[in-house]
Amino acid sequence: MLISHIYEMLDSISPFSLQEAWDNSGLNIGNMHQEVESIHLALELDMKIARDLPPRALIITHHPLIFAPLKAINTASYPAKLIEILLQKQCALIAMHTNFDTTHLNAHFTREILGFANAQAQGIAQMCEIEPTPISALAMRCKNALKLEHIRYTRLDSRQKELEIHRVYVVCGSGASYAREILTPNSCLITGDVKYHDAMCAQCVDVGFIDVEHYASEREFAKILKSILQIKHLNATIAPNFSPFSYV
CATH class of the missing domain: 3.40.1390.30 (NIF3 (NGG1p interacting factor 3)-like)
Incomplete structure (x- = not known):
């Protein structure tokens, strides 16, 4: 599957042009000519999801991985640590946020x-x-x-x-x-x-x-998108997210 084909389909579902001016929805990691072998959905990319992704996968998240321009790629920090994992696996990431x-x-x-x-x-x-x-x-x-x-x-x-x-x-x-x-x-x-x-x-x-x-x-993002992709005859796997907060 070509990223460009998937991107065009996602844009027809929820136009990226509708995103807020401050947002960074769209292709965050990868390129439009890249081939991917599987599609995964998550509210956002975290370390567990990044490590569990198979090679040459596309992950579609709600939250963009990159918001502000990066002045350095420090792979011990966020988000570069996650970017490094995706690039090593030849994975791509598309965000569908405010659109x-x-x-x-x-x-x-x-x-x-x-x-x-x-x-x-x-x-x-x-x-x-x-x-x-x-x-x-x-x-x-x-x-x-x-x-x-x-x-x-x-x-x-x-x-x-x-x-x-x-x-x-x-x-x-x-x-x-x-x-x-x-x-x-x-x-x-x-x-x-x-x-x-x-x-x-x-x-x-x-x-x-x-x-x-x-x-x-926002926790139902992946569930909603999965049902839409099924209508388009695309199979996608939901990668579970959890709130980072605990309470006492």
């Missing part, structure tokens, strides 16, 4: 996992109007849907009363940076990686955050 968020992942997570069936796309986010609901009830809904032991959310508004939510926005991964452009009073954003100051600012303007963890919001 896939826009076309597939955010909608799947919002509608199929969280159950907001009437959600509509609003830029990269999904938006759903709901009956006025305490944010604690929405947080519990997310906790149960994702089978999480703990969940963080901003419960209080500027008057120190519980937020009542009329509109829900969802951005998988780390979406807090979108809050200012999409949130209005009595709305909340379900996302991951919410910072302390994000939460404090939200409380001041009567909007909320429900932090469902970065990994939990």
Whole structure:
């Protein structure tokens, strides 16, 4: 299989032109004329997956392996350590990140996992109007849907009363940076990686955050893409990822 043929097919599913300006979706490792013998899918490349890949494999990840320009290739550091393994095995890596968020992942997570069936796309986010609901009830809904032991959310508004939510926005991964452009009073954003100051600012303007963890919001990436590739008559193997965090 030629990388160029697979790339064109992926681009038809989720155009790489839809990625955010800061993103680096597309071919991160390899070249378009390269032949590969197998396809593997993962949320992201880690050391175990890199070591387990067979030679001349293509791995399609959600997270790009390379974001910022590399000033040096120090193979004792990230991401060069992983790049070295791929190159030694003649493996290639294609990332489908914010383009896939826009076309597939955010909608799947919002509608199929969280159950907001009437959600509509609003830029990269999904938006759903709901009956006025305490944010604690929405947080519990997310906790149960994702089978999480703990969940963080901003419960209080500027008057120190519980937020009542009329509109829900969802951005998988780390979406807090979108809050200012999409949130209005009595709305909340379900996302991951919410910072302390994000939460404090939200409380001041009567909007909320429900932090469902970065990994939990994106862990179905490989499953979604595998089902799409099957329709295209391409077999792919899912390489399991796990959250790097443990709790005490």
